[in-house]
Amino acid sequence: MGDARVKEEALQILGLFEILPRLVVFDLDYTLWPFYCECRSKREMPRLYTHAKGIMYALKDKGIDMAIASRSPTPDIAKTFLNKLEIQSMFVAQEIFSSWTHKTEHFQRIHRRTGVPFKSMLFFDDEDRNIESVSNMGVTSILVGDGVTLGALRQGLTNFAHNTISSNRNNRK
Ligand SMILES: [Mg+2]
Numbered sequence: 001m002g003d004a005r006v007k008e009e010a011l012q013i014l015g016l017f018e019i020l021p022r023l024v025v026f027d028l029d030y031t032l033w034p035f036y037c038e039c040r041s042k043r044e045m046p047r048l049y050t051h052a053k054g055i056m057y058a059l060k061d062k063g064i065d066m067a068i069a070s071r072s073p074t075p076d077i078a079k080t081f082l083n084k085l086e087i088q089s090m091f092v093a094q095e096i097f098s099s100w101t102h103k104t105e106h107f108q109r110i111h112r113r114t115g116v117p118f119k120s121m122l123f124f125d126d127e128d129r130n131i132e133s134v135s136n137m138g139v140t141s142i143l144v145g146d147g148v149t150l151g152a153l154r155q156g157l158t159n160f161a162h163n164t165i166s167s168n169r170n171n172r173k
Contacts, residue, residue: 006054006150007061013154014062019161021122021140023114024059025107028070028078028096030126031144037081038074046081049147056090065114067093069106069123071130102133119167122160124148 001009014020029036032052040046059066068091072078075096082088093113095106103125111118118138125131126144135141140163142156 001050001054003054003057006051007057008054009150010051010055010058010153011061013150013157014058014064017157017161019164020062020064020157021160022120023065023067023092023110023116023122024156025067025069025110025121025123025139026148027123027125027127027130028068028072031124031148033081034147037072037077040077040081042077042080045084048085048087049149051149051153052147053085053087055148055150055153056087060090065092065116067091067110067114068096069103069110069125069134070096071098071103071106072096073098102127102129104133104137107134107137107139119164122156124152124156 026032033046033048037046056066070078078096079088079094093110095109099105107118121139123134123139123141124144125141128143131141131143140156140160142152142159144152
């Protein structure tokens, strides 16, 4: 499926939901692209998972901001790859640094930079430790098995809407 077709389907999925996140945050390695960028050379031409670009285009069309939270120890390689893939400018925040915490620091920085509350964010990552610590902050977090896909997007939006409705209900009590 080409990028345009994926984008079309992603837009259809987004159209199913009245409640949408304000910010979607992606991990890089094994979420947007199928490798650890620390093991690669800057001279290589990277590729994304097949659905990744179409999903990002659809989010952009919908006016939903995007950011990156990566614990890669080689931010220079990661940024070179984002440039080569021509997606560098799609992100309002790029937090790429290794840390002992499981991305709580990354999300605090993203929050400071964007002002978006954690409960208005949706996050995709392939490591359950990151999913666990970030969802404890109040971010709807989705574990991906084989990179970000249309199925993961639908799952993420479903969980996001569900979390929003139940937190509003609790606030009213
Ligand atoms: Mg990863």
